[in-house]
Amino acid sequence: MRAQSVFAAIVVAGLVLGPLSAHASEPQPNTPGGVSAPEGVSFVSATGLSSAAAAFEAERDLIFQQANALRAENGLAPLRRNAALDEIAMDWAVQQARVSTMSHRPNFTAMYPAGWTRAAENVAFGYAPSAVHAAWANSPGHRTNLLSANTDIGIGIAANSNGRLYYTQNFGRYASAPPSPPGTILRIAGNDRYATSALISASAFSAGASTVYIASGADFPDALSAAALAGAANGPLLLVTRDSVPASILTELRRLAPDRIVVAGGPGVVSEAVLATLRTVTPNVDRVFGTNRFDTARQLALDAYGASGAPIAFLATGSGFADALAAGPAAASVDAPVLLINGSAAQIDAATLTVLAQLGTTSVVIVGGTGVVSEGIRFSLESEGFAVERFAGTDRYSTASQLATAFFSTATSAYLATGLGFADALSGGAAAGAVGAPLYTTQPSCVSPPPHTALRAQGPDQIFLLGGLGSLLPAVAGFYRC
Structure with missing residues (x-):
């Protein structure tokens, strides 16, 4: 064995294989819990928007073909390429390369889609892509993994800063074939919510943007309305901390070269120090805010549509983020603002009625069921002469899907984000609105x-997953239905 070429095998099937095996444990198939990448390590997708994955696509295909050729020589059925296992393998190859250390992922099966009855992992580093399969095939433990009773495989390759290659193979046994997604699934994820925000912007606004919205990444109220307005203005929503502009965001802002930056929220959520940094990108930086989250949403709507008007407006509760997030792209598609209201009130408030009159609004779309926006609010709007339509599902996921179907039934792309967090979906909602795509949760x-x-x-051509493995597990990339 060459010093620079090392490999190891791990199997989870109640059996320790070979002197190089790391550990073994009995399989306990279940629905996996959340898994986060180590701090400072970014997730790189095996399915797209990743220079690492794209750079080694042909090499990964070669290793897949070699594995099945070996199985054919031994009278075994071929392995199936599994998109979820590809993500797991690609992610771990990247993480090994980032720290220049070969190792097995602890408890790697926690990331597997539910239903596995056998699982194994091979890792290696230092070999040429054309040689790593032979190294595994000539090592008893690794060869056993290649020839075992698994049905599915995922493959990852990544290079460290010195160009040394790190490899991962993840194997699994499943009773049925992995699902076929309706389109190509691409994941957008950075080291943190700010880097992810910048990457989402870069993916949707490659030619730059004349208007950029900025909001706090620590909380959602001000950003909810800003996401729809950014999408309608064909610009991104970028996230900042209270007191600074993260380096990834500042780099993206300079690339975008906007003529105007709109900051959503008062100095209590986005400090003057942040605005000073933003003015190094463009002097035209405007802060828009109100006395509370409801008033901030109203002021943002007036800033965007005060001159042109908005015949349609969306209303969502300001006490949660799920419905307003899903409303963003739909609102952007019809040049409408998203106004936040106290959904438990018995009737629509006077301040919202005033803004609707100023905007020349005649139609209102309520997002969410009667548990979040009361029927009294609907009745009072109708009594004021507004045409009112409500989109409400049995949960946040069905509400978002109803909006997507109503406004984007023929869209060629779609965005998918966790419904349990807001950060990734904020920037994703603006991007979706700008490109004419729905945001599902x-x-x-x-x-x-x-x-x-x-x-x-x-039936979109592309589905963009927003956020890393801490937000959406590989089973989502594999399009496994809950």
């Missing part, structure tokens, strides 16, 4: 039934 461990069904019906 899902459980983090699998694709919830409403978006799964709606995406099948929509």
